[in-house]
Amino acid sequence: MNDQQGKSDDKEGTRLSADGIASEEVVQELLEKYDKESQFRKFKPRTKLALLVSAIAVSFSLFHLWVAGFGALEAIKLRSIHLTFVMVLIFLLYPARKKGMRSKPGIIDWIMVALSMVTGLYMVFANEQLALRGGLPITQDYIMGALGILVVLEAGRRALGKELPILGVLFLLYAYFGEYVPGTFGHSGFSLNRIIAHMYIGSEGIFGVALGVSATFIFLFVLFGAFLGETGMAKLINDASMAMAGTSPGGPAKVAVFASGIMGTISGSAVANVATTGAFTIPLMKSVGYKPHFAAAVEAVASTGGQLMPPVMGAAAFIMAEFLNIPYKDIMIAALIPAFLYYLAVFAMVHLEALKTGLVGVSREKLPIMKVVLKERGHLVLPLIAIVYLLMKGVTPTFAAFYGILVAIGASFLRKTTRMSWRGLLMALEMGAKGSVSVAIATAVVGFIVGVSSLTSLGITLGDNMIAFAHGNLFATLVLTMITAIILGMGMPTTAVYIVGATIAAPALLKLGIAPLAAHLFVFYFGNISNVTPPVALAAFTGAGIAGSSPSRTGWAAARLASAGFLIPFIWIYSPALIAQGSMTEVLWSLVTATVGVITLACAVQGYMLKATNTIQRILLFVAAFGLIKPGLITDTLGISVLIIVFLWQRFQCNSVKAGSVNV
Template identity: 90%
Template sequence: MNDQLGKSDDKLVTRLSADEIASEEVVQEFLEKYDKESQFRKFKPKSKLAILVSTIAISFSLFHLWVAGIGSLEAIKLRSIHLTFVMVLIFLLYPATKKGMRGKPGIFDWVMVALSLVAGLYMVFANDQLATRGGLPITRDYIVGALGILVVLEAGRRALGKELPILGVIFLIYAYFGEYVPGTFGHSGFSLNRIIAHMYLGSEGIFGVALGVSATFIFLFVLFGAFLGETGMAKLINDSSMAMAGTSPGGPAKVAVFASGIMGTISGSAVANVATTGAFTIPLMKSVGYKPHFAGAVEAVASTGGQLMPPVMGAAAFIMAEFLNIPYKNIMLAALIPAFLYYLAVFAMVHLEALKTGLKGVSRDKLPIMKVVLKERGHLVLPLVAIVYLLMKGVTPTYAAFYGILVAIGASFLRKTTRMSWRGLLMALEMGAKASIGVAIATAVVGFIVGVSSLTSLGITLGDNMISFAHGNLFATLVLTMITAIILGMGMPTTAVYIVGATIAAPALLKLGIAPLAAHLFVFYFGNISNVTPPVALAAFTGAGIAGSSPSQTGWAAARLASAGFIIPFIWIYSPALIAQGSLGEILWAVVTATVGIIALACAVQGFMLKTTNILQRVLLFVAAFGLIKPGLITDTIGITVLILVYLWQRYQRSSVNVEGVNI
């Protein structure tokens, strides 16, 4: 089945290779095929249903802009209205089965829309009454609460697939049947009324912190990304990347690294980013000689790293800031060095691959001119500059995103070619609302897992058992946490993976003395890396579909390219300087040694330095890489010594061959 997936887009890929740049229609075709959250119903343009959905989506965005700018709502009411909009859109846009993709919403869909309005808005009107009763629910509360749980689960199944809702149901069953669970995981069990009240009537379950972050920070940053897209930011990124790196050996792969990294930090979805930027970069990489599976892998790894790259690191990073109760700028600063090392490794590997296989860049006369690109669209970076400035000044992410949107609109009017029309404004409002659906419903469904964990103390129990299983060994516990995050990431969105991992795995690391920020970033990183980790590497499989290559071959190539991402999180656990925790001297030393170590790792993985390595040289390069990446003066000394020896060895070999008259 996977091989069929890899071969299914040959005709489309051929067309793209001829055109070089994918049209918007082709990009949308890839999104609908590979990104679950983009698989909407198709309505006839300007039909009553299309107008209705557009009106709801635009109203959704305007509501959040009102709240962020001038409005004020209690947290529970804001979350309720946010979830209501999301569920109504889901039942109108996502059919119950694949057969309904081309059809209109049926009776069952409209019933679910009505139930969404009841279950979603109930807490807006009943919360004050509940407070006057001292938080004591009545029969009506329990009935609507049970209804709300079922509606949220069905909405999650439609928009995200069955994996996350099934996990939510398992946790709910565990809460009810706890007395029958053997061993340390057993508990006395809770009544249905207690479970419903905890999941629906308070802020521990569905309407918890995660949904709250979705209703404040996440939605506005997704909307910000939609406005950037409407101004033509993607063209600026692609053209400037081509102008910078297009002529260098294997230039299009470096373009993919630059463009996908920047776009990924805005889009927040690895799969969607592969489908969007990959439609442009993958055919371009193939056109200069990169093998299809390698081209697909480069795009997948670069897009995955977008969520690790400040300033906007995807939804999970905002939730992390709330969980840890620290400013978001602290997350940004901590993630900066690891993101640099991750992309340095990918960039070095594609460069070495080009040298190893003798690939050239694109002819200069076929590339955009940087001066022209910046003159025409350089002003579009102003919104990003504004966002970074505001976040670093300590402004809340809500206000930063709100003013970022205003700057994006204003900046677009600086050039006639980028000026947003009324249609463009409405399109950005609509697309932003639709793009937020997946993250929003994921945070609601994950509320069951977080809620049950708080109700039963499951997180503490799991942490104790992980430590016991690892015999108190920190490294073994880290490996277990990594495996947990990667397995969760095989079937769930990154945001959900982080929340679940932070709930059930991070407590073990905290008990072993790891700093909260380091522990949560560890879970966050591997939740992202799961996108390029076989056997289920969704971003890599998407790249394979566009490249026309084998998904399994592309997946393993992606895992190889992302090898630094599997190592870096372990390093900052032992050397917090890598996440900017320490003195300036410690941080600078960690950056320098890790940078050299990452380059050594790239040479080892690619089997190429100045020339193709032999087996012993490759082993020594791995030794040098781990010595330099691992903190410590002794290991750093060993690493740099070994690296210099391999370099001199290769230089001697190359000079000897040149003396003999062989053209290398």
């Protein structure tokens, strides 16, 4: 490490408040820097504009609660109203340019609000007339469609950044200028009217399946997370994690793994999770001796994995269930073992880092007492238990989330300290609505990509060309798919990455005989891992901002900690038992060997087992890890044999050192 790097990693106080925790100003600054979704206007409380936005957001949440629990709307009407609320909130909250961040909405913003209402609600009222015409559009439909496309693209630019809207525009241009595209990607081209009708009037463009999932499942789970946050679930998770792991070697890092993993299932955003949970865990890790860049990396990797962790995974998981036309519980079950292995590897690495550097935990008197924590806030886990029970019973995610919210409200009243007030209820409704807009508009913009792919058969063509480029080799195709997902993840939210990847990359895997669930999970995983993959690792950069460390060094440390996450998806492609596909015996044996394998991988990555490893031992540990993680009699036998050799070798070295000490 050079001197400049060292100085960067040793920066302390400027990022922390007096109590050693990152201040709210620092957290907000980092969110606005690395998380486009957090770059919205903050209005002064109780002003007319603030009350208007709050009223719209609360109405948005109440509308969806009514539909989920008591109402029933046609799909196109539900999606239209959902998108209208989303776009109105975006144009009120997100400025057209950064320098307008703190200003009030201007005349252009209000014009866009009006256009959002007109184009968004048009399909609610025109749908019946369109049906009577046999689906044949008229001039008015085309005008509204053209305006609607422009408004959605602008809303996406404001809330998500320019990358995804630009990709959407490129796909639209491809649909129009197809006759000029050379080679296998060329097509006859489509008229503007045909493109507008497909994107706006049909159910394969803006108002497609992705937006439908946002309007049903995703919104309610975001709202569920907002209610859990309002009840004080974050404090329960932090205190319980501290009580469980705080005293062990390097305990605060293990607390970060526990807390951030669980919080990640609720927040749904890796960057936001790092900024909020990391404000507490990163300074705590540094206080017991972890280097700043390592502390930031632990938080980034743990927060990123939250979207991979059942029962409430990232929004893309709900879209996956809809794309594959399978129950969401099947996604949960398939993701359970990979998520366990991911977190086990991270946990093992932070433990080994503590042993390697001689770190200790926090003294018991400074930690919460588990019995007291559970007595005061243990009842707050009831909503999560209810969600898991309902999903496993086969209830739709919509109803599971709806009843989960009711249970969360009811559970809060079991203790006076957690009881939700009317103000708290309104705050949860407002924050849930605001938290959903970025995912919702992403699903609408991605509709252009999905729509063009279905209109031009681009997905099939890309799949064929990807296979041809890889010469039909499965491993090479997997690597190309991984690279595609990671590159897309550098500029787009995870939900959009998954949808695009499922549209243009997954078909290649399906053509090579990979099961649909395995192929889609593969894309989903690497869309998430992109948050900690250099050179653009937004979750790691956010953690570096709190820790005062080098973003580049933090990014590479995060990639090293997440190494199991890069390996495991390849394994389940070749051995589906890792995603619970196969007999119970196969699944259990895969779980056992993969568990030993990821711990061995952690030893190899950290260069430490019973003691620091030499180069040969480290290479052998990598060989053993790969053999154990990949199920199979030959690979398991190889892995176990090599692991035993290294273990006995290290044991002999330790005994020799002890004997030498005694003789001395």
